[in-house]
Amino acid sequence: MPLARFSSFELLLLKSRHQTDTASLLLMAWVLASRGHITAPDRQRFAELAHDFRHGHDLDPLIEIAASHDLAAIQLAAEVLHKDASGERAYPFLRQVTALAASDGPLTAANYHILCFLADLLGVPPNEFSGLFEATTGQPFKAPDDPSCTAYWQAKERQQEQHHQRESENRRDSSSRQQHQHDHHRQDQRSQQQQRHHHQRQHEKRSNTHQSPPPNDRTRRALAVLGLEPGASRSEIRKAYRRLAQVHHPDRVFARGDAITASASQRFQRIKKAYDYLMEAS
Structure with a gap:
């Protein structure tokens, strides 16, 4: 007689310390998987919730079963939950499953239908579940937009038009x-250029103001x-006066006769007068 082969979820139920808790955890993981890819924060949140459940096994197989959307396992978990957790329980x-479904913002269409299914499975009327949802999340339990309705696509078109208008603005x-x-940058450049021209004109004006006047004829002769x-x-x-005075002073040529001495004296007088005039003029 061939041995019976159990599915992954059936094996977890056999290992579980509390089969209803294991079934509840799989349905919670199904809610996470129905929103899309199960992220690391999702896994952390799921692990924190699992602390209050008496399962006694690893959580990763539950997440893998939910992520694969194993409908046979989900149906089995729903049957276990229906048998042991209906009514007030x-x-x-x-x-818990409502808080998990709404933890990252508005409900997806998939999670809306899952919550409706679970409430119906456990015998909770729609009006009571709506009150439970609002008390848990602070938001009304509203059905998502129906893509099969014309109004859905009209609203989408209005949203797109508003989005395009905002982008254009x-x-x-x-x-x-x-x-x-x-x-503003061009104005700053013009202002800086005007300031540079102004400073340049001021500098030229000061330079022209402080420039020494050209020497007159007497000054040129004295310098010569x-x-x-x-x-x-x-x-x-x-320095020039001292050097020339030493060379042309009459005392240096006194022994060479009166004519040379007189010529040296005249030369020295011209040097002395030129020196005195330039010192006074400067």
Whole structure:
């Protein structure tokens, strides 16, 4: 006689310390899987809920069964729950599964129908479940939009039109801000350029104001006597005078006769006068 082969969920029920709790956990995992991919935060939330259940086995197989949408296992879990958790015992479970379904925002269409199925399975009337849902989530229990209705697609079109209008307004606002920034930048550049021109004119004006006037004829002659160029400083004038005075002082040629001495004296007088004039003029 061939041995009976058990499914993964049947094996978990055989291992479970409390089969109703194991069935409840599978249906909760089914709610998570019906929202889409089961994320790490979903697994963490599921593990925290499982602390209050007497299952005694690993939770990962339950999540894998729910993620594979094993309808045979889900049907078996529903039968176990219907047998052992109907009536008043259904309300704690429905509160938990409702909070789980609404934990990440509005209900998906799949979770809406799952909650309706579970409430009906456990014998809770629709009006009572609506009150339970609102008390648990703070939101009314509303049916999702029906894609088979014309009003659904009309509302979608209005939403798309509003979305496109907001995007168009945002683009216009962005373009206006960019143009304003560009104009402001150009204005700053013009202002900086005007300031540079102003500073340049002021500098040229100060330079022209402080520029020494060209030397007159007498000054040029005095400088030429001392062997200097126009613009010579007082220190340069003094050094030139001392050097020429040592060379052309009459005492240096006194022994060479009166004529040479007289010529040296005249030369020295011109040097002395040129020096005195330049020192006074500077």
